[in-house]
Amino acid sequence: MGRRPPSRRGREARRNLTAYGFLCAALICFGVFSWYPMVREVLLSLQENNFVDAPRWVGLDNFATVIEDPAFAQAWINTAAFTGLALLIGYVIPFCAAIVLNELRHAKAYLRFVVYLPVMLPPAVSVLLFKWFYDPGAGLFNQILGFFQLPGLAWLDSTDTALVSLVIVSTWMNLGSGTLIYLAALQTIPSELYEAAELDGAGLFKRIRHVTIPQTRLILLVMLLLQIIATMQVFIEPFMLTGGGPENATVTVAYLMYQYAFNFGNFGGGSAMGLMLMVVLIVFSAVYLRVSRENT
Amino acid sequence: MSSSRRALGLLIVTGLGLSVAACASTAEPPAPAASATGGSARAAAPVTISVGCQPPKTNPLQRKDWDDDVAAFQKLHPHITIDSKDGFPCHDVKTYDAKLAGGQMEDVFYGYFGDVQTAIKAGQAADITPYVDTITTFKDIDPSVMAAYTVDGKIYGVPRGNYKVGLVYNRKLFTQAGLDPNTPPKTWAEIREAAKKISALGPGYIGYGEYSAGNTGGWHFTQSIYGRGGAIVDETGKKAAFNTPEGKAVLQNLKDMRWTDNSMGTKQLYQWDDLMRLMGAGKMGMILGAPDVITELHDNRKATYEDFGLAAFPEAKATLGGGDGYMFNPKATPEQIKAGLLWLDYYVLTPGRGQFDYARQKATGRAVGLPDNNVWGDSPTGQKLLELRKANSTLPLENFSAYVEGSADVPLKLEPPMNQQIYQILDTPMSAVLTRENADIDQLLAEAAAKVDSVLSKAS
Numbered sequence: 001m002g003r004r005p006p007s008r009r010g011r012e013a014r015r016n017l018t019a020y021g022f023l024c025a026a027l028i029c030f031g032v033f034s035w036y037p038m039v040r041e042v043l044l045s046l047q048e049n050n051f052v053d054a055p056r057w058v059g060l061d062n063f064a065t066v067i068e069d070p071a072f073a074q075a076w077i078n079t080a081a082f083t084g085l086a087l088l089i090g091y092v093i094p095f096c097a098a099i100v101l102n103e104l105r106h107a108k109a110y111l112r113f114v115v116y117l118p119v120m121l122p123p124a125v126s127v128l129l130f131k132w133f134y135d136p137g138a139g140l141f142n143q144i145l146g147f148f149q150l151p152g153l154a155w156l157d158s159t160d161t162a163l164v165s166l167v168i169v170s171t172w173m174n175l176g177s178g179t180l181i182y183l184a185a186l187q188t189i190p191s192e193l194y195e196a197a198e199l200d201g202a203g204l205f206k207r208i209r210h211v212t213i214p215q216t217r218l219i220l221l222v223m224l225l226l227q228i229i230a231t232m233q234v235f236i237e238p239f240m241l242t243g244g245g246p247e248n249a250t251v252t253v254a255y256l257m258y259q260y261a262f263n264f265g266n267f268g269g270g271s272a273m274g275l276m277l278m279v280v281l282i283v284f285s286a287v288y289l290r291v292s293r294e295n296t
Numbered sequence: 297m298s299s300s301r302r303a304l305g306l307l308i309v310t311g312l313g314l315s316v317a318a319c320a321s322t323a324e325p326p327a328p329a330a331s332a333t334g335g336s337a338r339a340a341a342p343v344t345i346s347v348g349c350q351p352p353k354t355n356p357l358q359r360k361d362w363d364d365d366v367a368a369f370q371k372l373h374p375h376i377t378i379d380s381k382d383g384f385p386c387h388d389v390k391t392y393d394a395k396l397a398g399g400q401m402e403d404v405f406y407g408y409f410g411d412v413q414t415a416i417k418a419g420q421a422a423d424i425t426p427y428v429d430t431i432t433t434f435k436d437i438d439p440s441v442m443a444a445y446t447v448d449g450k451i452y453g454v455p456r457g458n459y460k461v462g463l464v465y466n467r468k469l470f471t472q473a474g475l476d477p478n479t480p481p482k483t484w485a486e487i488r489e490a491a492k493k494i495s496a497l498g499p500g501y502i503g504y505g506e507y508s509a510g511n512t513g514g515w516h517f518t519q520s521i522y523g524r525g526g527a528i529v530d531e532t533g534k535k536a537a538f539n540t541p542e543g544k545a546v547l548q549n550l551k552d553m554r555w556t557d558n559s560m561g562t563k564q565l566y567q568w569d570d571l572m573r574l575m576g577a578g579k580m581g582m583i584l585g586a587p588d589v590i591t592e593l594h595d596n597r598k599a600t601y602e603d604f605g606l607a608a609f610p611e612a613k614a615t616l617g618g619g620d621g622y623m624f625n626p627k628a629t630p631e632q633i634k635a636g637l638l639w640l641d642y643y644v645l646t647p648g649r650g651q652f653d654y655a656r657q658k659a660t661g662r663a664v665g666l667p668d669n670n671v672w673g674d675s676p677t678g679q680k681l682l683e684l685r686k687a688n689s690t691l692p693l694e695n696f697s698a699y700v701e702g703s704a705d706v707p708l709k710l711e712p713p714m715n716q717q718i719y720q721i722l723d724t725p726m727s728a729v730l731t732r733e734n735a736d737i738d739q740l741l742a743e744a745a746a747k748v749d750s751v752l753s754k755a756s
Contacts, residue, residue: 051393065754070747071720136562138500157564157731243509244720245565246727263511263716 038278044271051267062268063276066260069269074248075256079232081163082170082252086231090171091224094178099208101179102186112183116176123173127240130169131156134241156242159249166237166250174230178223185219186212218291225288229281253277340375343631347639348622349406350380357660362643365650369642376635387411387620396420403628404636408620409444409710412452415623421452422624422633428454430637433645436675440708445621454637456644456651457669458619459586460708461519462699463487463607469494469501469581470605480607480698484549487582487610491559494581502580503559506550506730510567513726514719518616518712519584520546525613528712529752536748538722539741547737551729564730572597575604584609586617587668587699594663601663605695608702617708619671645671647681654688665691667700674704714755721747 045062049055066072101111118126133140134155142152155165189211197207213220235254238244244251244259253273261270351358366378386406395401396411396418407415415421428434428451437455445453467477473493481487491503507516517538518528526542529535554560566574572589574580576597583589587606593599609615622640624633643650654664665685672678682700686693693700712718725740 051397068750068754070750154562154731157562159732239510242565243512243567243723245509245513245723246731247724259511259716259720263720264714265716 041271041274041278044267045275046268048268058268062266062272065266066256066269066272066276069256071244071248071251071256072273075251075253078163078248078250079234079252079254082167082234083228083231085164085167086170086234087224087227089167090174090178090231091227093171094175095182095220097175097179098182098186099212101183112180115179118173119176121173123236124240126173127169127236130165130172131241134165157246159247162242162246162249166234166241169237169241170231170234178227181219181223182216185216189215221291222288225284225291229284229288232277232281232284341631342375342377343629343635344377344379345404345628345632345635345639346379346381346402347404347636348381348383348402349386350382352382361653361656365643369639372642373635373638376638378639399625399627401623401625403625403632404622404639405625406456406620407453407623409455409458409618412445412447412623416447416452420626422626422628423450423452424454424624424633424637425449425451427630427633427637430634431641431645433641433647433672433677436672436677437645438671438673438675438678438708441617441619441671441673443708444619444710445623453621453623454640454645455619455621455671456640457621458617458671458708459588459668460609460615460617460703460706461523461584461586462609462615462703463582464575464585464589465490465582465605465607466575466578466580466603467605467695468578468603469497473497473581477605478694480605481582482607482610482698482702484610488549488553488557488559491553491581492557495557495559495561500579502561502574503557503582504553505566505571505574505580505583506560506726507566507568507571508727508730509565509723511716511719511723512567514722515715516584517543517546517722517726518715518719519609520549522614522616522709523609523612528718529748533713534752536745536752538748539745543741544737547725547729547735547740550726551735551737554730555733560730565727575599578603587666587696590666601665601691602695606667606699608699609706612702612706614709615703615706616711618711619669647677648684652681652684654684658688658690661690663691665689665693665696667696667703678704714751717751718748721751 046057046059047055048058048061097115101108101115104111121129132138136142136152136154136157139155141155145152153161156162193211193215194207197211202210233254234252235258238250238252238255239258242250244255254277257270257273257277259270260266260273264270351362353359362380366380370376370378381402383406387408392407392411393414396415397420399420401420412421431437431454434454438458441455441458442451445451445455463480465477465480470477470480470490473490473496475490475493481490487504494503495501507513521528521538521542524542524545526540526546527537530537550560554564561580571580571583572592575583575589576593576599578599590601590604590606593604594601622636622644624636628636646652648654651669658664667685670678670681672681721744725735725737725744728735728740729737
């Protein structure tokens with residue numbers, strides 16, 4: 001006697017059970033690794049907690065403490081400046097690189113690999129590489145400037161150039177990812193549009209202005225928002241290259257947050273800073289979601 | 297130096313302490329504590345103590361040495377059983393505070409000097425004042441070291457090791473620059489002169505290196521101002537006290553070396569790893585540092601011990617120091633505390649035994665001779681330790697003699713309160729004088745002092 005095939009309802013129940021299983025796993029992962037830390041951060045920001053004594057509720061004292069910190073305003077200014085410079089440099093360069101790569105007829109795969117290569121390097125390695133590049137004495141950059149009879153720069157050691165130097169590192173490290181995304185977007189543009197533009201006598205720049213940019217508007221906007229969100233969290237560059245110096249010129253919000261939590265032992269202060277940054281990023285994330293929704 | 301850098305530094309000291317503790321001497325020196333208590337040991341009730349910081353299985357030699365010492369100790373004190381607790385690192389930052397808060401520490405638990413206040417505040421450190429005479433060499437322990445374990449006149453632990461900051465210098469570069477490596481600089485003026493000569497060796501050579509980022513600048517400013525007799529905070533601990541002639545001298549000296557002498561290289565914003573790398577590479581002449589710096593250079597930077605010398609802190613009136621040791625769980629009974637102190641007396645605080653069994657250390661081919669962990673200073677016990685070290689040395693002791701002779705009487709001064717926040721603030725004047733030729737020292741110190749006052753007033 002063969003086994004009785006499951007009923008339709010049974011099959012649906014089993015399917016649903018599997019789906020709920022997957023859902024539960026995802027919910028647990030998000031709950032443990034995303035939502036719980038966020039809730040914990042909110043709680044910590046309202047507590048004095050050294051993980052030794054019982055936590056003490058202090059209301060908004062932690063926020064007041066970090067806001068009154070002399071480095072607080074500087075950290076936000078630096079972060080905003082870094083984000084702005086990263087948009088100026090790091091937003092334009094990958095797009096231009098993608099256009100160039102898209103226009104190339106030869107060695108496409110090789111050049112794409114070369115552009116993407118820095119992404120494959122661990123960030124710490126890239127940062128240390130630039131640490132040598134930036135050395136005012138024997139560093140590569142000053143050697144190049146010297147070759148062209150130009151005076152060397154202090155790069156990381158000057159309050160004038162330190163932040164820009166960090167932006168250059170960041171741009172180099174992330175160039176590959178941005179370029180590939182732009183390249184993918186460029187390749188979805190129908191070639192007929194370019195042919196029509198060419199027939200109308202449009203040169204390269206006019207084709208970019210009237211075909212490429214309008215056709216990639218959505219991805220450009222999304223990338224802009226994602227880049228703002230990412231660059232506002234800049235940490236590894238100041239942490240490894242400058243230690244926040246010289247004279248606090250590269251102290252960022254994330255770096256100060258780290259200082260509070262892990263060097264000052266003030267987890268409440270660190271959480272308060274994190275929360276403030278989170279609120280700012282939530283605003284940009286909301287805009288990002290809205291833009292994505294409106295354009296899909 | 298940031299807390300992680302400091303932690304690493306202390307771990308190195310700890311590691312060295314453990315390595316010193318290793319070895320298996322077949323000849324057992326007499327145990328002073330045993331003779332003091334041995335008579336009553338047989339009659340005493342059995343007592344078991346858990347003790348932290350047993351070397352892990354991954355360090356089989358050191359673990360064997362510990363186990364051998366435990367066995368020998370238990371033979372001398374049959375009523376005491378030691379329950380060793382494996383720990384690597386002995387101070388795990390991820391779990392230490394949580395264990396402390398939960399009262400989960402061993403009866404005799406390990407900690408850095410900086411942990412003492414935390415443990416007391418958490419009610420997790422026992423007052424051992426009535427029992428400290430169990431330590432035979434207690435009276436000889438440097439009072440400035442014991443200050444780390446003494447709060448309001450009560451004693452909460454005993455040290456295992458300590459360090460005082462001195463001047464680490466590259467003997468090879470000294471020779472190349474025409475300087476005598478056996479007479480290292482004793483004053484800041486001599487350091488300046490030596491740094492100029494080393495820098496003159498050619499591109500890439502740096503006479504003197506200094507930190508100025510990641511809180512390490514503030515940490516070394518503190519070292520320097522202590523050395524000049526200054527302070528970071530006043531006696532109340534509520535006001536900055538570094539905007540003084542001593543503080544100005546620290547910054548002016550660095551500014552002169554950087555911009556007038558050009559003896560500090562062009563690159564600045566160094567953090568701990570940078571100076572270790574440059575010293576290890578043999579391109580930097582001098583830095584401020586403790587003996588553990590030489591261990592770091594040897595163990596992790598492929599440098600040879602013979603290339604480095606250690607001198608006392610120049611013109612030192614005091615020296616920043618730190619260290620590690622043992623405290624006691626408040627749940628421990630008086631008998632357990634006494635038993636624990638007997639063990640520490642045997643293993644930790646007797647020259648020639650346990651961690652200071654240099655003969656055993658030499659027999660197993662380890663480096664002997666670095667002038668570290670002498671918690672007794674220039675006292676008779678300290679002298680005895682030095683003699684034993686000398687008798688068993690595998691390193692050229694003369695390379696460190698300037699440090700040993702010059703540091704013995706220099707009082708150890710501990711870090712200021714809120715130290716990491718203060719160090720971050722002091723990074724600014726340090727980085728300013730090293731990266732900006734027109735830096736205004738008076739203004740920098742005044743601004744930093746105002747910021748530190750603000751931090752301290754909030755903390756209080």
